[in-house]
Structures are given as structure tokens and as C-alpha cells.
Amino acid sequence: xxxxxxxxxxxxxxxxxxxxxxxxxxxxxxxxxxxxxxxxxxxxxxxxxxxxxxxxxxxxxxxxxxxxxxxxxxxxxxxxxxxxxxxxxxxxxxxxxxxxxxxxxxxxxxxxxxxxxxxxxxxxxxxxxxxxxxxxxxxxxxxxxxxxxxxxxxxxxxxxxxxxxxxxxxxxxxxxxxxxxxxxxxxxxxxxxxxxxxxxxxxxxxxxxxxxxxxxxxxxxxxxxxxxxxxxxxxxxxxxxxxxxxxxxxxxxxxxxxxxxxxxxxxxxxxxxxxxxxxxxxxxxxxxxxxxxxxxxxxxxxxxxxxxxxxxxxxxxxxxxxxxxxxxxxxxxxxxxxxxxxxxxxxxxxxxxxxxxxxxxxxxxxxxxxxxxxxxxxxxxxxxxxxxxxxxxxxxxxxxxxxxxxxxxxxxxxx
Numbered sequence: 509x510x511x512x513x514x515x516x517x518x519x520x521x522x523x524x525x526x527x528x529x530x531x532x533x534x535x536x537x538x539x540x541x542x543x544x545x546x547x548x549x550x551x552x553x554x555x556x557x558x559x560x561x562x563x564x565x566x567x568x569x570x571x572x573x574x575x576x577x578x579x580x581x582x583x584x585x586x587x588x589x590x591x592x593x594x595x596x597x598x599x600x601x602x603x604x605x606x607x608x609x610x611x612x613x614x615x616x617x618x619x620x621x622x623x624x625x626x627x628x629x630x631x632x633x634x635x636x637x638x639x640x641x642x643x644x645x646x647x648x649x650x651x652x653x654x655x656x657x658x659x660x661x662x663x664x665x666x667x668x669x670x671x672x673x674x675x676x677x678x679x680x681x682x683x684x685x686x687x688x689x690x691x692x693x694x695x696x697x698x699x700x701x702x703x704x705x706x707x708x709x710x711x712x713x714x715x716x717x718x719x720x721x722x723x724x725x726x727x728x729x730x731x732x733x734x735x736x737x738x739x740x741x742x743x744x745x746x747x748x749x750x751x752x753x754x755x756x757x758x759x760x761x762x763x764x765x766x767x768x769x770x771x772x773x774x775x776x777x778x779x780x781x782x783x784x785x786x787x788x789x790x791x792x793x794x795x796x797x798x799x800x801x802x803x804x805x806x807x808x809x810x811x812x813x814x815x816x817x818x819x820x821x822x823x824x825x826x827x828x829x830x831x832x833x834x835x836x837x838x839x840x841x842x843x844x845x846x847x848x849x850x851x852x853x854x855x856x857x858x859x860x861x862x863x864x865x866x867x868x869x870x871x872x873x874x875x876x877x878x879x880x881x882x883x884x885x886x887x888x889x890x891x892x893x894x895x896x897x898x899x900x901x902x903x904x905x906x907x908x909x910x911x912x913x914x915x916x917x918x919x920x921x922x923x
Contacts, residue, residue: 751875759865785827
């Protein structure tokens with residue numbers, strides 16, 4: 509008897525317990541034999557692992573059949589990046605297991621990051637730069653001619669949200685007028701990420717099912733994605749950047765469901781935009797941010813700490829200023845500002861979830877945002893969430909299985 513991740517299930521295995529999705533929806537009963545169609549159903553409804561009957565069921569670590577040498581090599585690579593590992597902490601030990609397993613499963617991820625590190629060697633700051641005054645990235649926000657502008661639909665949605673008289677029908681009409689946005693939202697709500705049993709053909713139906721405020725949050729987040737373009741691939745692979753952001757968004761939403769937190773779409777957007785300040789740095793201060801990344805990678809520092817050598821504000825502070833400038837909800841601004849220090853946030857629970865998802869995405873190398881070291885997990889905040897550490901592999905599995913699909917839906921179509 510034991511838990512098996514969905515990717516390792518085989519037809520004919522017998523369930524030890526009922527299978528339900530995150531919302532408690534019943535999918536298949538205990539004692540039944542799994543068929544091929546059930547595997548598809550589990551993935552559609554976001555089930556990451558199930559209990560299988562029988563003494564010989566493989567455990568999570570045994571299921572991949574990696575040799576001891578492979579695991580030791582992978583763990584060594586992980587520990588080189590996981591500078592905040594605490595062997596005395598349950599969450600830390602669980603994270604090390606997950607990161608090691610991912611390093612075994614997806615060795616190409618580590619190779620791509622190593623190649624990126626090599627490119628950093630051509631961006632070593634000149635000696636005189638070490639003595640220069642840090643730049644003020646917030647000046648971009650104060651400069652209306654350079655500050656990235658959001659599409660008109662963003663402000664129309666924002667105005668509608670703030671008006672208590674706005675109806676679901678009116679919001680649907682606003683979104684439907686932007687065909688590109690409406691199309692991406694419909695693809696999103698019809699994806700396996702939501703797994704609704706019947707197809708949703710109109711925005712008005714999407715509003716009715718998901719909710720006015722929840723869909724408006726998604727619409728605003730998707731609108732922001734189109735704002736930052738034209739960042740040179742020589743600086744960073746933007747596909748990797750957005751995949752990291754999406755993985756964090758998926759993880760934050762998934763973990764929020766474990767905590768039974770309502771309106772998980774707002775937490776999804778917090779995860780999606782948590783590194784938006786770094787985008788501003790990449791766009792307008794490419795030399796300084798690359799110098800920061802080089803310093804962090806070579807000195808084994810958190811990137812936020814390295815950023816403070818070349819910038820007056822780190823990317824979290826800058827991202828919060830962007831949210832304030834765009835007049836986004838305070839929850840999003842606070843989650844971005846404190847995603848590496850949840851205890852300082854006015855929304856500590858939501859911010860802790862973003863912190864946890866960011867650590868998972870970084871440690872498993874789901875995409876890459878330029879941060880080589882795994883960010884520090886705020887273990888004190890995590891413990892206050894009362895999330896069972898055994899749920900972290902489930903969240904990581906769902907992040908891995910959904911990130912490429914959502915990337916295709918939300919970002920590829922914008923080219």
C-alpha cells in the first residue's frame with residue numbers, strides 16, 4: 509500500500525482509497541481497478557497522486573528506479589544551489605528530496621542553467637563599477653514616457669471591478685470586446701488546469717462559473733503579460749522566465765486550495781507577477797542586472813542581496829512600486845513586495861504561499877528567472893500554514909504537468 513504519482517500509474521492497479529480532486533469532487537472509488545480512461549481523468553482534474561492497494565506499491569523515491577550514484581550526484585548539484593538547506597527542519601528535508609528527484613528526472617534543466625552560467629562570464633562588471641553608485645530603477649516608474657503602458661482593456665476591467673454596480677454581464681461585455689484576451693481566457697478555463705466537465709463557449713458563462721472577481725483577476729494578469737516584450741534573448745531566455753512565473757502561479761494556487769482559501773485566482777496572479785520588478789530591470793538596466801546575477805551565482809548569494817549592490821531597490825521593492833503605479837489591489841502589491849519575507853506582509857498567508865511556490869519552482873528548475881540559488885524558504889511562515897510537508901510533492905507534480913500547457917495557452921498565442 510502506498511501513494512503513487514499519476515505519471516507512474518498503470519492500468520490494472522487497484523485503488524486503496526477514493527480519488528477526489530482538490531475541491532473534493534469524487535472521481536473514482538476505492539477497490540476499483542484503474543483503466544486508461546481513468547488516467548486521463550485524473551490528469552484533467554489535477555490529481556497528482558493516488559493510494560494504490562498492495563504491499564508492493566512503489567514509493568515516490570522508488571518509482572523512478574534511479575541508482576544510488578545518480579541520486580548522490582543529483583543531491584550534490586542541488587545542495588550547491590540550496591544554500592538555505594536546514595537538515596533539522598522537516599520542510600527543508602522534504603524539499604531536498606523533491607529537488608533531488610527532479611534533478612534525476614529532468615537532467616536537461618540543470619544543463620540549460622549551466623549553459624546560462626557560462627554566458628554570465630562575459631558580463632563580469634569592470635573594476636570601476638564596483639565603486640559606482642547604485643542606480644535607481646524606480647526612476648523608470650516616475651518617467652511616464654518610459655514606464656510600460658498597459659492595454660486599455662486593463663483599465664476598463666479595473667474600473668469595472670471597483671464599481672459595486674458592475675454585473676457579471678457587464679464585465680463579460682467588456683472582456684468580450686478584446687478578442688485576443690477573450691480567446692486566451694476561454695482557452696485557459698477550458699484547459700486541464702480547471703478541468704470543467706463541459707466546454708465553456710462564452711465569457712459570460714466563464715464569469716458565471718468562475719466568478720466575476722476571479723475572472724477579472726485572470727483578465728488583468730493576462731493583460732500584464734503583453735506589456736514586457738523586446739527583452740534580448742542574450743540577456744535571459746524569456747520562455748524560461750515566464751515558465752518559472754507560471755510554475756509559481758500554479759503552485760501558489762494549488763497550495764491555496766490545500767488551505768481552503770477562497771479566490772485562488774488572485775493568488776495565481778500574485779505568483780505570476782512576483783518577479784515583475786526583475787523584468788523592468790532586464791528591460792532598462794540589462795548590464796546592472798546581469799552583474800547582479802553574476803555576483804549571486806559566483807558568490808552563492810540570494811539574488812535580492814546581490815541586486816542591492818547595483819540597485820537602490822531590489823526587484824521585489826521595484827515590482828511593488830509597479831503594482832502601486834498601476835493601482836492593482838493591495839494584496840498583489842504586498843505579495844510581490846514581500847515574496848521573500850512573508851512575515852512582513854499585510855497578507856502573510858497569501859504571501860507565504862507565493863514564497864513556498866517560488867521555492868518549489870526554483871528548486872525544481874521549472875523555467876528559470878535568472879536566480880541560480882534557491883530562494884530562502886520562510887520556514888516560520890510555512891509552519892503557520894499547517895500544510896503537511898507530504899503535500900509538497902503533489903504540488904510540484906501539478907506544477908510540472910501544467911506549466912508547459914499554460915505557457916502555450918497564455919504566452920505563445922501573444923506573439
